[in-house]
Amino acid sequence: MPRTDRLLRDPRLSVAVERLGVDVVKGAVREAQRRAREGRIPPEDVPETALALLPGTACGLRPVINATGVLLHTNLGRATLSAAARQAVQEAAGPTDVELDLATGVRARRGRSALAALRGRVPSAGAAHVVNNGAAALVLAATALAAGREVVVSRGEMVEIGDGFRLPDLLVSTGARLREVGTTNRTSAADYAAVIGPDTGFVLKVHPSNFRITGFTRSAQTAELTGLGVPVVVDIGSGLLAPHPALPDEPDAETQLRAGASLVTASGDKLLGGPQCGLLLGDPDLVTALARHPLARALRVDKLTLAALKATLTGPPTPTARALTADPARLRTRADRLAHGLAADGIDVRAVASAATVGGGGAPGVTLPSAALSLPEPYAAALRTGSVPVVGRLESGRCLLDLRAVPEQDDERLAQAVRSVRPGGEGRA
Numbered sequence: 001m002p003r004t005d006r007l008l009r010d011p012r013l014s015v016a017v018e019r020l021g022v023d024v025v026k027g028a029v030r031e032a033q034r035r036a037r038e039g040r041i042p043p044e045d046v047p048e049t050a051l052a053l054l055p056g057t058a059c060g061l062r063p064v065i066n067a068t069g070v071l072l073h074t075n076l077g078r079a080t081l082s083a084a085a086r087q088a089v090q091e092a093a094g095p096t097d098v099e100l101d102l103a104t105g106v107r108a109r110r111g112r113s114a115l116a117a118l119r120g121r122v123p124s125a126g127a128a129h130v131v132n133n134g135a136a137a138l139v140l141a142a143t144a145l146a147a148g149r150e151v152v153v154s155r156g157e158m159v160e161i162g163d164g165f166r167l168p169d170l171l172v173s174t175g176a177r178l179r180e181v182g183t184t185n186r187t188s189a190a191d192y193a194a195v196i197g198p199d200t201g202f203v204l205k206v207h208p209s210n211f212r213i214t215g216f217t218r219s220a221q222t223a224e225l226t227g228l229g230v231p232v233v234v235d236i237g238s239g240l241l242a243p244h245p246a247l248p249d250e251p252d253a254e255t256q257l258r259a260g261a262s263l264v265t266a267s268g269d270k271l272l273g274g275p276q277c278g279l280l281l282g283d284p285d286l287v288t289a290l291a292r293h294p295l296a297r298a299l300r301v302d303k304l305t306l307a308a309l310k311a312t313l314t315g316p317p318t319p320t321a322r323a324l325t326a327d328p329a330r331l332r333t334r335a336d337r338l339a340h341g342l343a344a345d346g347i348d349v350r351a352v353a354s355a356a357t358v359g360g361g362g363a364p365g366v367t368l369p370s371a372a373l374s375l376p377e378p379y380a381a382a383l384r385t386g387s388v389p390v391v392g393r394l395e396s397g398r399c400l401l402d403l404r405a406v407p408e409q410d411d412e413r414l415a416q417a418v419r420s421v422r423p424g425g426e427g428r429a
Contacts, residue, residue: 001033001036001037001043002033002043002046004026004030007029008022008025008026008029010047012047012051013029013050013051016051016054019058020054020055020057020058024054024055024058025050025054028050028051029046029050031049031050031053032045032046032047032049032050035049062389063389064390064391065388065390065413065417066391066406067373067390067392067393067400067401067403068391068393068402068405069354069355069357069393069404070356070358070405071323071324071356071357071358071359071360071368071405072269072271072320072358072359072360072362073360073391074359074360074361076391078276078360079269079270079272079273079274079275079318079360080273080318080319080320081273081274081275081312081318081319082273082312082315082317082319083316084311084312084315085274085275085308085311085312086308087311088307088308088310088311089304089307089308091307092306092307093304096303096307098110098111098303098306110300110306111130111301113310114130114306114307114309114310114313115129115130117309117313117314118279118313119281120313120314121241121313122241122242122253122257122281123254124253124257124258125257125281126283126284126287127281127282127284127288128280129279129287129290129291130278130279130300130301130305130306131296131299131300131301132277132300132301132305133267133278134235134265134266134267134268135170135278136299137235137265137266138170138171138233138235138278139173139174139299140278140280140293140296140299141202141233141265141280141290142170142171142201143174143175144289144295145202145286145290146176146201147174147175147201148175148177149199149200149201150176150178150195150197150200151171151176151177151179151201151202152179152181152192152195152202152230153178153179153181153203153205153206154180154181154182154187154191154192154206155180155181155182155183155184155187156183156184156185156186156208156219157204157205157207158180158206159206161361176201177199179195179200181194181195184213185215185216185217185218186218186219187219187220188218188220189220189224189225191220192225193228196229196230200230202230202233202263203225203231204235205225205233205235205261206235206237207234207235207236207237207238207250207251208364212364212365221259222234222256222259222260223259225260226259226260226261231263231286232260232261232263233262233264233265234256234261234263234264234265235265235266236251236252236253236256236264236265236266237266237270238266238267238361238362238363239266239269239270239272239274239362240252240271240272240362241254241266241272242254242255243255244324246325246368247271247324247362247363247366249363250271250366253266253279253281257281257282261282262283262286263280263283263286263287263290264279264281264282265278265281266278266279267360268309268312270320270360270361270362271324271358271360271362272312273312273318273320273321274309274312274313274318275305275308275309275312277301277305277309278299319407322407323405324358324368326368326370326404328370328371331371331404332351332353332371334371334403335351335352335373335403336351337411338351338373338411338414341415342419348375348376349373349375349418351371351372352371352373352374353369353372354370354372354400354403354404355368355369355370356368356369356402368404370402370403370404371403372400372403373400373401373403373414373418374399374400375392375398375399375400376398376399376423377394377397377398377399378399378423379399379418379421379423380392380394380399381423382422382423383399383417383418383421386417386421387420388416388417388420390414390417390418401414
């Protein structure tokens with residue numbers, strides 16, 4: 001059995017130590033040695049096996065191909081960063097002028113270029129601030145404006161945002177008291193007006209972004225609430241900054257501010273297509289007060305997020321934007337080409353029509369025409385655990401690999417991943 005110290009002197013493993021760290025490489029060596037002791041590999045194969053067991057990077061996360069048909073899949077990290085945003089993160093990894101004015105040598109506002117870019121994309125915003133996620137934006141607003149006071153909100157907008165996190169619990173944790181008005185399906189502006197008083201911190205409108213209520217319904221619009229004498233905070237959730245033709249019913253920041261909202265909160269890693277962060281846009285005095293609140297320090301974003309956000313706002317269309325506007329005919333052409341090539345290799349595959357969704361708590365009920373590769377059901381698990389993990393979905397007893405969220409330049413990687421696996425592990429790479 002090759003000794004650990006001798007294996008670590010192998011030039012290939014020595015290079016890996018510099019890239020991944022000695023503990024990671026030792027772990028791979030010991031696993032390879034264990035396999036040799038169990039008779040699963042011959043001892044002379046230990047070095048090659050150890051190399052094969054090494055991760056590609058030290059980050060602990062495995063890149064996957066998102067073939068689920070959900071553009072913003074929460075379990076897969078939501079929005080894919082653009083090439084411009086990725087480059088910006090690399091450039092910001094070292095020392096930067098994140099809080100320094102190089103011309104004067106004095107301290108400057110943190111993230112000023114990203115904030116300026118955000119205001120440029122939302123002209124009706126008098127000011128902008130960024131925190132570490134969408135829920136944090138709402139928490140900061142509630143803490144600064146309504147701790148010990150009331151937040152007036154419709155019963156039909158008391159949403160659960162995922163993984164058991166509920167909006168009422170989030171707001172109450174800030175010290176605010178909830179004043180519910182209306183009913184589940186109908187709430188009017190008069191319902192809000194009837195309870196406004198000295199203890200009102202603000203009126204909150206929440207976009208029910210992960211469900212829809214249809215039938216006998218009514219909800220007050222932002223413009224109807226702006227004359228009540230208290231701030232109107234609108235949580236649009238999905239991060240759409242301006243109207244989008246593919247999502248006519250999805251609220252956006254610019255429209256809400258023009259309608260009179262005092263403050264709009266949103267997420268940066270959803271329809272905006274950027275890094276995880278929370279956006280606050282609106283009245284300059286209000287935003288400044290929130291940015292100076294002591295809690296804002298605990299919720300601030302790092303320089304990497306600011307760099308990625310700036311590049312997302314000013315760079316070329318994001319992968320999310322491209323997926324949202326993908327041509328269904330082009331998707332079908334890609335699926336047909338991939339299916340033809342894979343079928344020639346003896347794989348049970350066919351191109352089929354599919355329906356994609358936005359996901360990430362955005363655009364509930366909206367489906368986007370797409371195309372997919374249809375494979376036998378056992379491929380789902382085999383692909384998830386392959387050398388290049390591919391995550392699809394199961395439908396009618398088949399594994400579907402939807403192409404709408406898969407960049408066209410990844411088509412060959414997707415095809416190779418399918419070729420490299422066989423249900424049950426046969427031929428798995």
